[in-house]
């Protein structure tokens with residue numbers, strides 16, 4: 001899967017991910033009304049609205065981008081119908097040739113991690129039948145439980161040619177509370193980065209490992225250090241746009257080959273029509289506003305990489 005991700009990035013020239021994080025408040029009224037007319041103001045109605053919203057955004061952007069990142073919490077809040085919309089989104093994006101990063105941020109004791117890995121990137125056996133229940137291409141993993149909580153995900157990746165992005169330094173304001181704590185004079189995120197590098201060494205695709213890392217766009221100096229600690233890890237960089245990250249902050253997340261990082265924006269793309277900059281599109285043309293926001297994001301990052 002890492003090879004498909006790299007190939008999609010080279011083909012589009014766009015090291016970006018569109019985060020499909022649909023909140024009902026981002027979904028234009030006409031889309032909500034239509035879904036509620038069919039299913040009522042119910043969990044099913046909400047799930048239909050987020051599915052139709054996602055589909056329009058994917059239809060308007062898929063030719064420009066290599067990958068999407070649906071964040072499962074946005075779907076789980078609508079219970080079982082929400083999870084059905086998550087799965088429909090995963091399948092639709094894959095049909096469109098996009099790499100799907102399931103943002104699930106899981107991690108537990110070994111046996112429980114194994115079940116998470118099976119459900120999201122692996123296959124489950126039911127009697128004589130085998131199913132790939134969610135079938136994302138990559139998932140995000142929380143490494144707080146240590147190696148035995150991460151290894152079951154790596155084992156499934158090896159078997160199924162899937163991939164991981166492991167939280168190393170997150171983008172949120174409180175991330176330093178634990179992640180920046182010094183251990184023998186070195187911050188914890190550096191030690192986690194070293195572990196990601198170690199885990200990734202036996203998981204190489206053509207040029208990059210399929211064990212990647214998450215490092216927030218909001219901490220560019222730390223990104224620079226982590227890039228060197230994990231030279232073969234693809235770095236998923238959230239925090240662009242709504243959280244303040246800009247192209248010029250991100251150049252050191254990339255390697256000299258122009259690869260090695262993929263920058264996520266969720267609200268900045270999917271709710272673009274609500275921003276002043278794209279307001280002229282109006283709520284009816286929300287998908288076109290998202291396309292314009294994708295084009296601007298690509299230009300910003302490409303421009304920064306060309307001028308570094």
Ligand SMILES: O=C(O)c1cc(=O)[nH]c(=O)n1[C@@H]1O[C@H](COP(=O)(O)O)[C@@H](O)[C@H]1O
Nearest residue numbers: 071140170171214216238242243265266267
């Ligand atoms: O793993 C992630 O994707 C992630 C890690 C992190 O450190 N910070 C972070 O914002 N994220 C996710 O990235 C997305 C950011 O959304 P926006 O701020 O709307 O672009 C959300 O889905 C977050 O859950």
